[in-house]
Amino acid sequence: MSSAFALILLRELRVARRIGGSATMGVVFFLCLVTITPFAVGPDPNLLARIGPAILWISALLASLLGLDRLFQADAEDGSLDQFHLAHTPLELAVLAKCAAHWTTSSLPLVAAAPVLGLMLQQDGLALAGVVATLVAGTPALTLIGAIGAAATVTLRRGGLLMALLALPLTIPVLIFGVSAAAAATGGTVPFATPFAILCALTLVSLALCPFAAAAALRQL
């Protein structure tokens, strides 16, 4: 069972490496979002320092949805999805492996870029550490929730926007606790551990539920 997981993971990583650019694209989009915000809210350093974690989180959320609509579409088009239905390995595990590969190639580069972009928003060392820690804990949930939207829209030619519309409302709890934990890292009334523990719990719940929801959607094709 675990070897089937590794098989899909390796195959996806290999395909992503040969296509190339998926990580760069997400990071550049992330950079654009973070860069345009000061133009909108003004270059006041104190304001940016205060809302910086929120800007980074919203940007990471939008950037991580980029490309998620293709999660199952390529497999549906080339016939691989039909073969996944006929394999011993449960479809849920295949979904999980695909999400793991997508997170590694798309969300992990965002996490790595976040400290650099945080410097542009007047974030000090502790705030940067808080943003990185919450992104590491929270972005897997974003990928897993997005997978439900991607599975539900897999047969639609232009399902990207619909996928985002389906997934975004479900990501709100992750965003709330991600931002509050990141903001709590630099002080405040709430200790960092409280919202961070809830954020971790949200990721674990998505890990347990989303593969089943996405696989159920894929079975309805």
Add this chain to the structure above:
Amino acid sequence: MKPALHLHVEGLCVERGGRRVLANVSFALVGGEALAVTGPNGAGKSTLLRAIAGLLPKEAGTLTLTGATEPDIALETHYLAHADGLKAQLTVAENLDFWASYLSTGENARSLPVAEALKVMALAPLAEIPAAYLSAGQKRRAALARLLVAYRPLWLLDEPLTALDAASRARFSAAMRDHCALGGVVIAATHEPLGLDEARELALGKVAERSLV
């Protein structure tokens, strides 16, 4: 000696988009037999194959497979459709390696190693080429090689001969004959002769009730 394979399809009805595409299809096959499903475009040939594989829900009827290792038909089935199941960025050998492991049912004695399967389909020189660079016929041959690298007794083939040249057709007909000789079953939707003398035929017409005669 394992018992022979029996596939029974009884009164199969399938609807797609609220329209009944298959009404009351019945037939039975035993190991070693091949069935050519024929009929005009839109007669429900592909629907029949997808329904047997479990990729489409059936409205009514029963499907039973006896004499196989697994009770679940899907796990004993190879399904080949218009989409080849090849990742364009991976080489032919990488694609086949993946499916050989992923679709394996543990019957490795009857599965061919990837290199052998490539030879059977005359793809050995193309093993290290990314699938994106293959012609339509070469892609089809790579997809057919998938049937050989992980043994499964029931082959459901949707237009398997599309885009194949005469030599490849002969090669694939031989592979189907070998599969039947090993006790496997082939069901192929086709407009052309399969190159199997003993193949039975199920003619699907439009709408009318039908069963195998």
